[in-house]
Amino acid sequence: MRRSRLASLLLAGTLLTCEPAVAEPGLTDTEILIGDVEPLTGPPALLGVGHTIGVKIAVAEINAAGGINGRKIRYVFEDDGYVTARTLQGLKKVIDVDKAFALLGLSGSGQSVAALPELEEAGIPTVISVGPVKPLWEPPRKNVFVVGQAYEEGIRQLVSYLADKNPGRKWGLVTQNDDYGIAVLDGFEAVVKAKNLNVVYEGSYKKGQQDFSSDILRVKDAGVEVFLAGGIISENVAMVKELEKLGVKPVIGIFWPGRIEPVIRLMGPPSDGIYAVDYVEPQASAAGQAFLEKAKAILPEAELKGVNRYTFAAYAAARTLFAAIGRCGKQPTWACTISELENTKDFATGTMAPISFGPGVRFSSQQLKIMRIDFATTSFKPVD
Amino acid sequence: MDYFLQLAVSGIAIGAVYGLLAMGFAAIYKSTGLVNFAQGEITMIVAYIAWTIATTVSGNVVVVSAGAIAAAVVLGLAIERIVMRPMLGEPVFSTVMVTIGLAVILRSSITFIWDAYPHALDLGTGRGIIRIGGLGVRGAQIAVVGTLLLLLAGFWLFFRYSKFGVAMRAVAADDRTALLMGISASRIHAIAWAASSVVAGIAGIFFAISYDLSPDMYQLGLKAFPATILGGLDSVLGSGFGGILIGLTENLAGGYLGSGVKDVAGFVMIVVVLMIRPFGLFGERDIERV
Structure with missing residues (x-):
């Protein structure tokens, strides 16, 4: 009886002192x-x-x-x-x-x-x-x-770069009317204030918009020379194609959520020379x-x-x-x-x-x- | 003046796309009494099929158009036979819910069958830019307006003079009496679904040439539905004109009042028009004998 109690105590002690083989979820031996x-x-x-x-x-x-x-x-x-x-x-x-x-x-x-x-x-x-x-x-x-x-920092650096390259030019921006657009706008406005940029057009669009004819016509009418296309993918493509249709060629900047190679083919030749910013290596590097x-x-x-x-x-x-x-x-x-x-x-x-x-x-x-x-x-x- | 003309031209072009889709909505409503909430998705599927033909079989305009129209007919007939016909006699609410379910299935099928990337549909000279004075317009934008006008004339002749057209009007007016007169309602419904898919598909192809293909193209249906309401849900021709009016209003509002107004301008017009003519600009007032 005493021996079996001793054995039980030893077993209990062993169980208490030894860690289980797998301590966390998602872990097995293999x-x-x-x-x-x-x-x-x-x-x-x-x-x-x-x-x-x-x-x-x-x-x-x-x-x-x-x-x-x-x-x-x-x-x-x-x-x-x-x-x-x-x-x-x-x-x-x-x-x-x-x-x-x-x-x-x-x-x-x-x-x-x-x-x-x-x-x-x-x-x-x-x-x-x-x-x-x-x-x-x-x-x-x-x-x-x-x-x-951060989105704001990305836009800040892109706009700063373009502002230094294009001093004294007229600026325009079209962005999405949601959290993403607000982040883009915050970054943009930080540089506008710091570098006293001449912004002649600021517009927004509702997510899912596909026709940008009136928005881009306003960009043209305002005489925008440096344009920040603040859409994501198909919106930026649509904006660039509208610019092409209207025969205007501003300096264009796009942001990393839309920086994927297929947009180049979709935009066609007008995409050549468009600036982008990203922290991810480009595929061509x-x-x-x-x-x-x-x-x-x-x-x-x-x-x-x-x-x-x-x-x-x-x-x-x-x-x-x-x-x-x-x-x-x-x-x-x-x-x-x-x-x-x-x-x-x-x-x-x-x-x-x-x-x-x-x-x-x-x-x-x-x-x-x-x-x-x-x-x-x-x-x-x-x-x- | 150039500013106004450019807005008007672009507005009419996108309005023609809405108009074609809206004609599809009305064709189904006129013959079945149903609102098909999968109209935008059918537009998208046909456009993707056209892109597949263009990139894998031939980029010839005739081949792509013929293939896409044939696919649209098959799609429309298949939906009618497999999904809608079993719902005949069921409450309208249930049937409309089926079209909503169908919309979700068709929408999801894009990323399963194709992918989530936007694609360019490069057909003929559709993407080319034509400059008239100070205006710039793409070939497909001119073509879609011409196509809408041709289809409006075609539908008018069809409803007025063809046996099927008169039968469709009869089914729309009173399907039971039409049945007693020996008209097959099922056949009329099938034709309506096929015709609706074809006009929606044509809209999708022109849109894709002008603006590219993407999995969110189905949203065109949401834009075109107000055009149908404006023109008259039971008026195929009125819906076509409704599309032009919506596109024009949106673009002029966007150009003169701001992009925020663009989204609501069409709806404001609908509210105003429906307050004066609750059955739409060209719709028929329901008269019930009591």
């Missing part, structure tokens, strides 16, 4: 589960599909090298169709049902902001790279990291070409067509997250992963400038590049 929610249907699928391809490249690369400390990465993602309610549903599924260890993504900027309370409550390590907007990092959340640059070569070796032909700037951004975010998990050794935890993400310093991914976070710093504030469209090669090329 794999680490990474979750994501992206728009994979509807027009925003352009960013969602591009993003998931970038993560897949990073996953394939890590798994081919043996995984993270022997564990292979498995990537699961939900489609939200760019609808915030569905983003939150998808998030619940990847956290509560799939039991992801960490998250990447998450859909558009509005969807990411809406997901913040859920992310904070869950405490799951998250690296966001699709829609970098200030509410995601101000105030900083312990477990939420953002790779990218040496780094961009190297990444594309990597992608070609991994992706099937059909998926290769979906590679765009969001692929580059997602790859960088995924590599940053995987490196942080890797530094946690054989038994990674959420706390360790968050701590290691915070310790990320000058982490090079090849698709953008090195990434750094820091104590209390959850935003990588990527270095920006000004680039120009070269219609002959259908590419964006960095300017000196």
Whole structure:
């Protein structure tokens, strides 16, 4: 009797003192589960599909090298169709049902902001790279990291560059009448004030507008010489084609959400020389070409067509997250992963400038590049 | 003056696209009493089919047009036979909900079958710019206005002189009496769906040539619906003119009053017109014997 009691005590003591083999959700002896929610249907699928391809490249690369400390990465993602309610549903599924260890993504900027309370409550390590907007990092959340640059800063640098190149010219802007447009307008107006620019036309449009004939006619009538096309993709194409139709050729600037190669073909020859700003390497750069070569070796032909700037951004975010998990050794935890993400310093991914976070710093504030469209090669090329 | 003319020309061109779609709305309503909320999606699907033909089979205008029109006929007939005919006799609300469901399915099919990228539909000289004095207009914009006028004349002749046209009017006026007179309502409905898909598809192709293809092209249906209400939901010809009026009003409002006003200008006009003529500019007043 005494011997069996002693055995029971020893067993209980053993169970209490030894850590379980797998301490966190999404971890098994053989794999680490990474979750994501992206728009994979509807027009925003352009960013969602591009993003998931970038993560897949990073996953394939890590798994081919043996995984993270022997564990292979498995990537699961939900489609939200760019609808915030569905983003939150998808998030619940990847956290509560799939039991992801960490998250990447998450859909558009509005969807990411809406997901913040859920992310904070869950405490799951998250690296966001699709829609970098200030509410995601101000105030900083312990477990939420953002790779990218603020919209306002991007526009500020683009407009500053164009203002220095085109002194004394008349400026015009057409942008979307939503949060994105407000961010664009904020960045624009900051430079207008600082450099005392002569703005002769400011217009806005409702998301989904396809005909810009009256808007661009007003741009022409106002005598705009430097024009900021503040749309996203098809809106910028429509604006440039209207300018062509009206026979006016202002200096044009576009912003990174629409900086994808297919817009060059859609705009046609008038796209030549259009300025853009981005923190992601252009595909025509040496780094961009190297990444594309990597992608070609991994992706099937059909998926290769979906590679765009969001692929580059997602790859960088995924590599940053995987490196942080890797530094946690054989038994990674959420706390360790968050701590290691915070310790990320000058982490090079090849698709953008090195990434750094820091104590209390959850935003990588990527270095920006000004680039120009070269219609002959259908590419964006960095300017000196 | 050039400013006004440019606004008017662009407004009439986009209005012609709305007008064609609106004629499709009215053709279905006239023969079935239904509002088809998938009209914009059908427009988009046919335009994507035209783009597929142009990029994989031949870029010849005749080949693409013939292929797209044939596809539109098949699509319209398939929707009528598979989706709408089983709903015959069911409450109108349920049937309208079916068209809304159909719209969502067709919308999602774009990214499944094609992709989310915008594409250029480069057919003939449609994308070329024609300069008349100080005005600039694309070939497809002139063509869509001409096509609308031709179709308006064609529909007028069809309804007035053809056996099918008279039968459609009979079904619209009183389907039970028409049935007793030996007219097949099902056949009339099928023809209406096919004709509606074709005019919507033509609108989609011209729009895609002028403005490119993209998965949010279905929103054209939302723009064209007010044109149908304005022209008269039961008036195919009135809906065509309604489209021109909406396009023109929107563009003039956008050009003179600001882009914010552009979105609401068409609706303001509808509110005013409907207060005076609740059945639309060219619609027929319902007369009930009591």
